[in-house]
Amino acid sequence: MIGGGYVGLVSAACFAEFGLDVAVVEKDPNRLNALKKGNIPIYEPGLDLLVQNNIKANRLQFFETIKEAIPDCKAIFIAVGTPPRNGDGHADMTYVHQAALEIAKHLQEYAIIVTKSTVPVGTSRRIAQIIRKENPSLDFDVASNPEFLREGEAIQDFMTPDRIIIGIEKDRKDRAQKAQEIMSRLYQPLFQKETPILFTNLESAELAKYASNCFLAMKLSYINELADLCEQVGGNIEEIANAIGLDSRIGKYFLRPGPGYGGSCFPKDTLALIRIAQEAGTPSRLVEATAQANDARKANISGRIIQLCGGNVHNKTITILGLTFKPNTDDMRESPSIPIIHRLVEEGAQIKVFDPVGNEKAKPLLPNTVQYFDRINDAANQADALIILTEWNEFRSLTPKTLKNWMKKPLVIDFRNIYDPKVMKSENIHYYSIGRPLKE
Ligand code: UGA
Numbered sequence: 303m304i305g306g307g308y309v310g311l312v313s314a315a316c317f318a319e320f321g322l323d324v325a326v327v328e329k330d331p332n333r334l335n336a337l338k339k340g341n342i343p344i345y346e347p348g349l350d351l352l353v354q355n356n357i358k359a360n361r362l363q364f365f366e367t368i369k370e371a372i373p374d375c376k377a378i379f380i381a382v383g384t385p386p387r388n389g390d391g392h393a394d395m396t397y398v399h400q401a402a403l404e405i406a407k408h409l410q411e412y413a414i415i416v417t418k419s420t421v422p423v424g425t426s427r428r429i430a431q432i433i434r435k436e437n438p439s440l441d442f443d444v445a446s447n448p449e450f451l452r453e454g455e456a457i458q459d460f461m462t463p464d465r466i467i468i469g470i471e472k473d474r475k476d477r478a479q480k481a482q483e484i485m486s487r488l489y490q491p492l493f494q495k496e497t498p499i500l501f502t503n504l505e506s507a508e509l510a511k512y513a514s515n516c517f518l519a520m521k522l523s524y525i526n527e528l529a530d531l532c533e534q535v536g537g538n539i540e541e542i543a544n545a546i547g548l549d550s551r552i553g554k555y556f557l558r559p560g561p562g563y564g565g566s567c568f569p570k571d572t573l574a575l576i577r578i579a580q581e582a583g584t585p586s587r588l589v590e591a592t593a594q595a596n597d598a599r600k601a602n603i604s605g606r607i608i609q610l611c612g613g614n615v616h617n618k619t620i621t622i623l624g625l626t627f628k629p630n631t632d633d634m635r636e637s638p639s640i641p642i643i644h645r646l647v648e649e650g651a652q653i654k655v656f657d658p659v660g661n662e663k664a665k666p667l668l669p670n671t672v673q674y675f676d677r678i679n680d681a682a683n684q685a686d687a688l689i690i691l692t693e694w695n696e697f698r699s700l701t702p703k704t705l706k707n708w709m710k711k712p713l714v715i716d717f718r719n720i721y722d723p724k725v726m727k728s729e730n731i732h733y734y735s736i737g738r739p740l741k742e
Pocket of ligand 1: 453
């Protein structure tokens with residue numbers, strides 16, 4: 303597994319748990335040392351134990367270089383980062399290409415080289431070219447095996463996925479069969495659980511990952527727009543989400559409105575598909591609109607807060623509960639909390655925040671006047687307004703009575719719809735949530 307980042311580490315630990323011997327290559331020396339000791343540099347429930355157990359069982363090892371790790375490998379996964387390139391929206395393929403070159407230099411016997419990173423269409427064939435050029439006599443195959451792991455639920459998603467997609471060189475029948483056999487062996491435990499495993503051509507697998515993330519992002523931008531519409535004309539977004547979600551053609555998931563999607567995947571992948579489609583001469587107006595709607599939403603949410611605070615937040619104490627882009631992760635990438643807090647600080651608000659695990663990663667990204675707390679009650683003490691930005695479970699159990707006791711003014715602005723408007727109203731809390739009527 304080339305890359306001990308989020309995808310690489312979760313996949314490596316889970317393959318090891320299947321009983322396979324897995325060698326992970328991590329070139330960052332600090333990260334490598336931590337990993338060798340079983341210390342996980344990311345927050346992912348259950349991952350530390352899985353890594354530690356598999357290190358103990360000698361199935362999981364960590365190396366600094368590709369040269370050390372690959373001699374006995376039959377399958378090599380490339381799971382390095384593909385961040386957006388210098389603002390043009392394309393995925394930066396430098397690390398993927400470097401990995402391919404290193405593999406070509408050091409591989410001596412047959413292996414299948416599989417891309418796990420989210421990569422543009424054509425990458426697997428490009429990897430094959432790089433390897434063939436560097437090491438013309440090497441016997442190898444390429445495959446594309448995109449991951450569909452969600453942060454916070456990655457292990458469960460790996461162990462019980464909805465499906466596995468494996469792209470192989472279908473146009474070369476002699477190669478395709480061998481590739482299919484090896485990939486099937488790796489995923490044998492999931493075959494036994496009757497997980498659908500789709501063997502597609504290389505391009506389909508590469509596109510399927512973008513297609514899936516962009517479709518989900520589209521669903522979110524759509525439900526967010528409908529929620530705004532409800533606020534103007536009187537519908538209730540929860541009833542609407544139920545009503546449309548029960549149509550099995552639509553499906554009930556990813557219909558919870560929020561302050562806009564964030565994370566390392568949807569914003570990056572929508573942008574990448576937009577660029578891929580533009581360059582192919584078939585622009586995707588739907589994905590373009592999805593990304594624009596989400597950017598606008600994240601930028602506008604602070605305006606709503608200011609309006610709900612009476613048009614002005616100068617010198618007001620505002621408590622933010624939840625900083626990460628979603629619960630069960632410490633990931634702050636593209637989190638809606640970042641633009642919201644910056645704007646509120648610019649408008650003169652005093653910001654107090656609490657997040658169960660995100661405070662440390664948030665600090666470099668937020669203005670330095672922001673105050674961080676380790677306890678919810680300290681963060682909410684004497685607040686003029688309390689804002690829910692991430693739906694951590696521990697916020698759900700806060701009662702309106704408790705909130706009222708802590709706060710200076712009973713104003714709760716809930717961008718994740720975790721409280722019941724009726725219960726809030728019964729305690730005379732001025733409560734705003736997304737797309738739900740105040741008077742029911
Ligand atoms: C996403 C996909 O769900 C995974 O399948 C995929 O493997 C991953 O990207 C990736 O490409 O690596 P992730 O970014 O971890 O996973 O998070 P999601 O659970 O999909 O949430 C994304 C954003 O949508 C979050 O900001 C979340 O708050 C928001 N969201 C999600 C909503 O606002 N409402 C919903 O109903 C669901």
